[in-house]
Amino acid sequence: MRRRTAALALGTAAAMVLTGCSTMSPEASGTVTLNMVESLTNPTRTDLLKDLIADFEQQNPKIKVNLVSPPTEQADQKLQQMLQSGSGVDVLEVRDITVGPWSNNGWLYDMKKDLDGWKGWEAMTENTVNASKDAKGRTYFVPYGFYGLSLFYRTDLIEEAGFGKPPATWAELVEQASAIHDPAKRRYGYAFRGGANSNSNATAAIEAYLADQVDPANGFKLKSGRTIFSAPEAEDAMENYLKLFKQASPKSSVSWGYPEMVEAFSNGSTAFLLQDPEVIATVSESKSIAKGQWGTAPLVASPGGKTVQPLATAGWGVAKGSGHKAEAVKLVEFLSQGEASTTFTKKNSLVPILKSATSDPFYKTGPWSSYVTMTEQPDKYLVVTQPRGVTWWAEWQQKADADVQKLILGKTTPKKLLTGWDAYWTEKWQQEQ
Numbered sequence: 431m432r433r434r435t436a437a438l439a440l441g442t443a444a445a446m447v448l449t450g451c452s453t454m455s456p457e458a459s460g461t462v463t464l465n466m467v468e469s470l471t472n473p474t475r476t477d478l479l480k481d482l483i484a485d486f487e488q489q490n491p492k493i494k495v496n497l498v499s500p501p502t503e504q505a506d507q508k509l510q511q512m513l514q515s516g517s518g519v520d521v522l523e524v525r526d527i528t529v530g531p532w533s534n535n536g537w538l539y540d541m542k543k544d545l546d547g548w549k550g551w552e553a554m555t556e557n558t559v560n561a562s563k564d565a566k567g568r569t570y571f572v573p574y575g576f577y578g579l580s581l582f583y584r585t586d587l588i589e590e591a592g593f594g595k596p597p598a599t600w601a602e603l604v605e606q607a608s609a610i611h612d613p614a615k616r617r618y619g620y621a622f623r624g625g626a627n628s629n630s631n632a633t634a635a636i637e638a639y640l641a642d643q644v645d646p647a648n649g650f651k652l653k654s655g656r657t658i659f660s661a662p663e664a665e666d667a668m669e670n671y672l673k674l675f676k677q678a679s680p681k682s683s684v685s686w687g688y689p690e691m692v693e694a695f696s697n698g699s700t701a702f703l704l705q706d707p708e709v710i711a712t713v714s715e716s717k718s719i720a721k722g723q724w725g726t727a728p729l730v731a732s733p734g735g736k737t738v739q740p741l742a743t744a745g746w747g748v749a750k751g752s753g754h755k756a757e758a759v760k761l762v763e764f765l766s767q768g769e770a771s772t773t774f775t776k777k778n779s780l781v782p783i784l785k786s787a788t789s790d791p792f793y794k795t796g797p798w799s800s801y802v803t804m805t806e807q808p809d810k811y812l813v814v815t816q817p818r819g820v821t822w823w824a825e826w827q828q829k830a831d832a833d834v835q836k837l838i839l840g841k842t843t844p845k846k847l848l849t850g851w852d853a854y855w856t857e858k859w860q861q862e863q
Contacts, residue, residue: 460492462757464520467498467512469505469528470744478777486764493757495521513537516751520758524571524747529564530819538570539748544759545569550767555805557813558783561743564819565647571747572766575780578741579634580800581727582695582703582713584610587617596727600635600670603702603730607678610701619678621700624838626687629830630740631704632671633658633816637738638731639667641812649740649814650855659852663732668837668844675838684838695724704729706742708779710797726800728811739804740816741781781805822858829854 468479476499483495500508506528512519513532524538532538542563545551551559561573581603583596591610597603607619623631637644640663645651650658658664675683680700683690688705695703698718703709713724731737746765748758764770766783775782776792781801787793793802804811817823833850836842 461494462492462754463494463496464752464754464758464761465496465498465518466521466761467500467505467509467519467523469500469502469509469523469525471499471502471505475778478774482765482770482774485770486761489764490757490760493760495761513749513751517753518751519749520752520754521761522747522749523744525744526561526742526816526818527823529570529747530823531821533564533568533570533819534821537750539750539752539755539758540568540570541572541748541759541762542567542569544755545572545763548763550763553767553784553786555783555785557741557805561741561815562745571745572762573743573745573783574765574771575745575775575778575783576741576743577706577708578739578781578801578804579631579704579706579729580804581730582705582709582724582797583727584698584701584719584724586723587701596725597702597730598727599731599733599735600638600667601733604670604673604678607674607702611678613680616699618680618694618700619702620674621691621694621703622675622679622683622686622838623688623691623704624675624684624686624835625690626831627827628687628834629827632668632830632834634704634729634738634740635667635671636664637740637814638729638736639663639733641732641734641736641738644738644812644814646812646814649738649816657852657855659848659855664848665844667732668848672837672844684835698723706779707781707798707801711779713797724797726797728800728804731810736810736812739811739813741813742816742818820858826854 466483468476476497479497483497487494509519509522513535514537524532529538557576558573562569562571564570581596587610588596588606591606593606597606603620610617611619636658637649640652640658640661643652643654643661644658645653652658652661680694686694691703692705692709692712694700696713696716696718710726713719729737729739746762748755748762752758765774771784772782774780782793788802788805792798830851833842833847837844837847
């Protein structure tokens, strides 16, 4: 999941929260005011949330919601400060990379009992229901959507290179990207991620090659209990992945993160991009490539035809320190069902949480159709949960990104890299026991 940037100020209400003021007590009229804090802030998204909140307040006249929108780059730190104070937060944005440490610190409220019997569960996809529960069955947040990978591709460049359809496997991706790649014409095969969060695409390739062996509950483990990095197929995956950089990517992509990758595809200079659905909106606004020149395909698979979809997610939760948990849960329910959920996922380019999306023309046609295809074929596109909630996830990302850099710069080999990753995770899991 990428890091959005924004320049929104906290505002008076947030400043009050950060100085330690507690959640507003009920007014004389009996009205309850909830403080709701988002973290992946941008102006358009904040305006959308305000509209949804207005609908909620209209349906619940005794509940008012004060939306707090810290700048994205500071949001997690600000939220942590709020949560540590034990007051000032009722509803908050919880992500798969924050739920672990925040729940371990006792800052999040388990909504399981409150949501027992809630009809909203019936309308949700299996992925959503599963993602709402941790290993012990606790519900610290209800997902509002998913960030799933798909392959963005240039239809015209594929045809010019003599291919009839987009690649379905990692090997075919290397073949097609290499055939299209022509630096002399400033045309490149693949928008490689060599900078920030480069480890994510590398592990996606490894998981694909091990699809049938991966533990669905822990995408970094094999069903045998060993790490995915210990398997021989992992080395095959990394050798193939390295070819993508050497044979089909611009040299400058050694340092590319999210913005550079997306720009390279949007400006028409690269033929393939592996990214989240939020990029659909960005590419749709491109002045360099026309509507008929691009599309999306399902996530590329292993030689055996299967792949693993490592879904990233986020959602709405309730703070343990909230003095109005019943009302806070009611807001979470409202945002997680019906029109509110559909509107939020569509306008934020998220993989939806509701089963009804598979019959919605918005998702069945055009670039969104690849996500519906993957949802409808769970035996081919296997969904796993990566261990993003562990307390050392940020440490892992820093280490893994540095290792990928060494690999593509020729300072290490796939075998050495995987040996190090296997040792790292094996040691961490042994320390947990």
